[in-house]
Amino acid sequence: MGHQCFNCMKFHLCCFIFLATFALHLDRGSSATNETDKLSLLAFRVAITDDPFGVLRSWNDTVHFCKWYGVACSLRRQRVTGLDLQSKNLSGSISPHIGNLSFLRKLNLDNNNFGGEIPTQAGQLGRLRIFSVENNSVTGEIPKNLSSCSSLILLSLPGNQLTGRIPIELGLLSKLRLLLVSSNNLMGNIPASFGNLSSLERLYLAQNNLSGSIPEALGDLFRIRVIALGTNWLSGSIPRTILNCSSLAELDVTENRLQGNLPADIGFTLPNLKTFLISYNQFSGRIPPSISNATNLVFLETAMNNLSGGVPSLENLHKLQWLSYWSNYLGSGERHDLSFLCSLANATGLKTLDIGNNSFGGIMPDCLSNFSTTLTNLRTGENPTFGEMPRGIGNLVNLEGLYMYSNGLSGGVPFNIGNLRNLVDLRLDNNKLSGVIPSSLGNLEKLLKLGLSGNSFEGSIPSNLSKCQNLIGLDLYDNNLSGTIPPEVIGLSSLSLLLDLSRNHLTGVLPFEVGNLTFLVHLGVFGNMLRDEIPASLGNCEGLLVLEMQDNLFHGFIPQSISSLRGIEELDLSHNNLSGEIPKFLEAFDFLEILNLSYNDFEGMLPIEGIFKNMSATSVIGNDKLCGGMPQFQLPKCSFGASQTKKFAHKLQLPIFIFLGFLGVALVLASLYLYRLNRKRESVSTSSLNVSYRTIVQATDNFSSEKLIGVGGFGSVYKGILHENGNIVAIKVLNLLHRGALKSFIDECEAFRNIRHRNLLKVLTVCSSVDYQGNDFKALVYEYMVNGSLEDWLHPYPRQDGGNSHTKKLNFVQRINVAIDVASVLDYLHHQCQRPMVHCDLKPSNVLLDAEMVGHVGDFGLAKFLLNTSSDASANQMSSAGVRGTVGYAAPEYAMGSDVSREGDVYSYGVLLLEMFTGLSPTNEMFKDNYSIRNFVAEAVPERVLEITDDILLQERESCMSPGGPLYGHCQTKDIIQESLATLYEIGLACSVVAPRERVSITEVAVQLRLIRNKLYASGFHG
Template identity: 45%
Template sequence: MANWLIIFFTSIVWWCCFGNTPATCLQNETDRSALIAFKSAIDQDPFGSLISWNDSVHYCDWNGILCSHRHPNRVVKLRLRSQGLVGSLSPHIGNLSFLKSLILRNNSFHGPIPQEIGRLFRLQNISLRKNSFHGEVPTNFSQCSNLEILDLIGNNLTGNIPAELGSLSKLTFLGLTTNKISGTIPPSLGNLSSLTQLFTGPLPISLSNASKLQQIGFDDNSFVGPMPRDLGRLLSLQKFGVGDNLLQDDLSFISSLTNCTSLKAFSVTGNFLRGPVPKSIANLSSEVSIIIMQDNEIYGSLPSGIGNLPNLGIFDMVMNHLSGPIPTTIGKLHNLHRLYLGVNYFTQLPSSIGNLTLLNTLYLGRNKIHGSIPSSLGNCKNLLDLNLAHNNFHGSIPPEIMSLSSISISFNLSYNALTGSLPLEVGSLKNLEKLDVSNNRLLGSIPNSLSNCLSLEWLHLEGNSFEGEIPQSLRELRGLQELDLSRNNLSGLIPSYLSELHLEKLNLSFNKLHGRVPMEGIFRNESAISVDGNNDLCGGIPYLRLPLCPSSKSSKNKLSHKMKVILAVVVVLVLCSILLGCLFIFLHWRRVSRKTAFSVPSLKHHLLRVSYAELLKATDGFSEDKLIGVGNYGSVYKGILDQVQTMVAVKALNLQLRGASKSFMSECKALRFIRHRNLLKILSACSSVDFQGNEFKALVYEFMANGSLEKWLHHDGIENNGQQESRNLKFIQRLNIAIDVASAIEYLHCHCDSTIIHGDLKPSNVLLDDEMIAHVGDFGLAKIISTISNEVVQHQSNSTAVRGTIGYVAPEYAMGNRASTIADVYSYGILLMEMFTGKRPTDNVFKDDLTLHILVESALPDQVLEIVDPRILSEHEPRSWLKDTLVSVLRIGVACSMESPRDRMQIQDVVNALCKIKKVRENNRLRQD
């Protein structure tokens, strides 16, 4: 009887698995059920990638599913890359026992990674990059003994790296960077004899165990400490990158890299590496093609041995403190394509630079290089981009470099001391887009040969001594967008053809032009033109405030020449008297105000004197109950100060953090003499010691009852006595705040004794008082500059590295540009678009090439209501009027956040434009009432 039962059940199983029934077998149904559970855990499927996952189609034909040929109906690959899927990863994924590839990268999966994946011993590839998984890396990944690729880069994983991963003997790629993983790399990873690529962190003390490593990446984290001391044991190492971290060390690790005979590239950009470049750099592998060490604290001279690297193609030392002459041996790097030595203190450029005949990019801007520009540069026939700006070059411009027809991106010799004329050979630059020779000492007329440069979009000749008329030949430059001829000695009439070109900006100010200003084309755009300082111009649009042009008929009642002279002398004497009087009053006021700036404690006008003990008492011992915010360098508490008997905000700095003391000094300097209704007022600065003898620094501000703009934009409600209160900004409130912030920035840029650059404009640094008036605060990254002989002097550290907040910092800072007011305008543009869309620039929706700027720009004007904050649309405003107003506001945000600094609006124009929008709204409301 038992034998018959065995035969019966065996027949049932055989029939289930091999018979012609729809339910092919129990195991196959397990795969289908696992996929259904996977789909059920998906909350959003914006592209419809799972539409085919239904009973009308066999699951082996579902989108993203591949089944085995050897084992029919068994799923071997699940691939749904970049489908915008939102949801969690179902634990039933562990039932796909034949699965070899699990590829879900670039989606929005969240929650923990299921431990059940450890059951899938056939898995070879796990790619979950760029999602939002959190929790720890599952330890039982180690059971996936066939795993070759484990890619978890770009999630929110925490905890330590599991030591069990060291048992994955077939693993070749391990990616864990851009997470929140802590601890060190476990020694067990040294057992991974097949591992060739490691992208993880934090930075380990030792890497010698993983002797097969070919590529290491520790980019874009916040790792601190020294470099590994045994890199030289990684004999297979080809690429090594530690970029944008906080590593603090010397450059001795370069000596250990000389043992890595296969090394082809290393990058240590954006750290705090300090010290001279060791001579051992000359002993690196002859295979090295890329060396990038920009944005560090490297000083001293560049070793002459750098010329011993025959295959070096990219050499980047931008934004350091290197000095002395650029070694002549640089000319031995015959394979060099890109040379970046800008923003240093180099003093000489050797003529051997002309030996680099394959050079595409040469960036030496912002050094102290003197002497003449080597004519040998004319041998670099492959040059595309040349930047020698902000140096001390003198003499004439060599015609040889003006003959380099290959230069097509940018030709920049601005801010030097070059003399002579602009060579006629400039006409050879037929493919050039940007030419800038501004702020030199060039003479003569503007050559007609410029008309051959038909690709020119930007032409800057300002700040020289060009004379004669504006040549008619420039009318051939039909693609010209920006033309600046200001501060020269040009004379004659304004050519009418300038109104025919499609210019976006035109500056003719401070020349000797005369006659009528056209009223067509760009001359109708008050924000795009400037003709100031040409005393004999007339006419034009009213905004220019020029005198009316005289009638062609002579006047009968002309004053005599003698009378004209007498009147002119009288007017000049009266004006001089008035100016001298105003100057005396101003200097007296300034002397008195500075002398008494810190003398008498007064809440309204002067700084209070407070001690550590008083601040400790006011904040209940800096208790958590009084904590209202945490910044980059410290915490902010609220409390009642006995001296004023009113609520204040106390920013206590954490002096253990790098840059905290510098932030304190920057904020004190920036706020000491400025007064504006839209700037956060400082009441006191305390520099003392606490009761344990530790250094203590704090700033005391007026308390802002309504907190930060950040919380109003991105938090649905606030706690009030246990109750949740709704928090929302109406359209008019957002517009008023936008005007307040723009007004504050305009004041800093244009109306202070020295120009102040805020440097970190974002919603969390905009605070709202009890009347919802905005106040810009946090000047810890501020730069104070003054203009002396047209040169910018920064009253800050010698470093030109500019820190800011990701998403708000201007893109040119990544290229090594110094702090500038136009970079604040970029940050303001991002903030303005965030205010009206409700989207942070760092939201998860912004991936790949999509940014907040692109989102808004592409939606203008027709789809603007689809991208704005939905809370604005719930207001009782006429929809057509609201749309038009939003379009106007967001266009300003787009114009402020253009990638090129020259394309951005000026902050004065921003204030005027927003005020006009508000005025139009008020007039419309009055008509409706």
């Protein structure tokens, strides 16, 4: 009914258009009437293209316009003074007729979907005090004539797509108190005219492309309380005039290119300072002792700079809640370096303390035990400290993250660490800790990750670690642990990320309970003295990607059950006493990248398919009874019933084979070394060439339309051939006239400089030059993906001959493989990068497919690095309210101004997964009025999954189950496809729940997807 009412009004509304248009051009000397206001509101209504909540249904002649929803009027004149339609999910544009509401004082359109430009007619609103259009999709430039709105107190435009420069004319708004234009694509300098905004209290310009220096004139703002300039391209130093603004309470210049020293008297000149954020810049020098005089400080963050020297006492900072000195050059490696920590005992509300990755020496002071029980995160890792852990560490009962890795700590772990029952992440790895692992760790029922590797712990593994029922990662690598592996620990089914017991002195057998680890990704037990046969139950661990069992005393055959590990990528069984033939099922492990079976007692013919075709990835040396195989392995030919003469000849050949074997080992080791060396050196910044503009012109045939294969938000993509080597490549040419394109280029280069994964689209080189007219020219050269994008396969576009872009269709297993590829990339970006990041724009067109239909994620123009890797929720985010991604895929919280986060990527992935198996785009016309692809799937799961599934997959299922079908007999389990679909949809729903904290981890998603694929393979279905 809402839409019928909406359509019914169009005729009546159109009748008012002429009158409204006439009203726009009324003689300025004529007096406007309340009828003008009504016509202007109706014109505003016409510009609304979607009203999903029906909030404008009341805008009709049945009631006076002053009673229309969202409209406020003056009592005496009945003139419109306010229009408040925030958070109603309205779409459309802002009508220029808004300029006729001459009595309007407040306009609030926050949190909607308005597009188009801000009408210049808004500058006619001389009485306007509040103009707020936060978190929409408004484009274009900020109108200069908004400076005519002389009564403005609040101008709020963050979270849009505004471009161009900030008008210097805004400096005329003498009554303006709050100016918010963060999270747009604004460029140029910060206008010095802002120094004239004598009433300004809050200035938010963060998350733009602003450059140049910070104007000294901002120091003239004697009422200013907040200056937020983070995540821009600002350079120079912070003007001394700003650091003399005694009213300043918050200064945020995070993520710029600022440098210089902090003034010695900063704590005296900024007595009201509460927030001081200067992370990710190039500041140097010492932290001034006067900082302790800024007694109102709550947040102090100087991470990722070049600060050095000692840290002064902070004893007066009683209100401090967040302190991060992470990754500087603070300290001198001397005994007294950490004395400042004891002064923090007065900060009774301290929640986060991060001094990691500096040069602090000395003993970890016992005063840490006296810190406030509000402390939730403590990071001291990567400092050259020494001595024992503080004895009273167990007093910090609200700790959620304790990171004391790489600290040179010695002695034992205090037993009272078991008091930290809120602990989620405990890292004590790479120290010199000794003694037994305290059994009290079993009390930590919320613990997710426990890292104790690289120490000297001895004794047995405490069996009551099995009480940590939420543990997903347990790392005991490289200690002196002995005894047997407790069955209840290795059978802890929650373990999914890592279980590493390698390089200890463990004895006995590998317990049968290892089969409980069905979700585990990485299992390491190498370098122990484990004996007997490999348990058959290991085949239940279908999520395994890495299995390291080398350097033990295992004997017997490789069990047939290992054939279930179809997703395995690295398998090392070398240096054991295994015997029998090498199983042929290893040939079918399509994802196996490293196989080491060397130095066992295997015999018989070496398989020749699959991984065994690749000598650089397979090692079988030290198995003297093997024969055959690919010629590169230089094994003797297999002979059956050979004569004594031949046996004698073989004996003569033995020394030769031994020599060749050692030579082969040397070659393999050299190849691996060179390979790893090249991988380490591989980055955008060190690519083989920074190619010239001429090379790009030649490669694309002067940007021929025939070479054009795609057009994106910031440029065009061409297929080309680099004439130097003949390689076919994809070339993304940036349209630098598009605001934000240059930053997209820089961001993408920065992203690829820091990441490396087999499922990432590889950047081969870049072009940063000028064209023949002297204009700046930027291009990225990618590895060409012959099978296009996932978008092309899911939604083929019509060809001129009436056909589709792809005659072949993605089958069931191919879709699962691509889903795994994408999940693997996100898991890497979120959790395994040295500097974790979020992609921010995951969608089918950004997933490219190579010749083998392997998925590669590309387009990192919107990607953002996370600020740190703490387990604190704030660490999973960064302030980036303007990053929106793509409609249909972007997380709903982004539309409300939330920071970008890992959970936002997970949401996009969930939508992508649902799209891959339903075949429906989230922007399909059927999804409207708050009805989404998620609602569509949720209504059908689990009983009606076949009704919502892509017809192509249903045909494949029919072919698999129907006698006479081409795939008949490939499904040993009747409902394997339906069962898998139900699970896939459940994963997609779990990823795309509205509440970010309720979304499943991408690590868990990757594990579950591999399990689905492995079950399909085990059933005989290969697609």
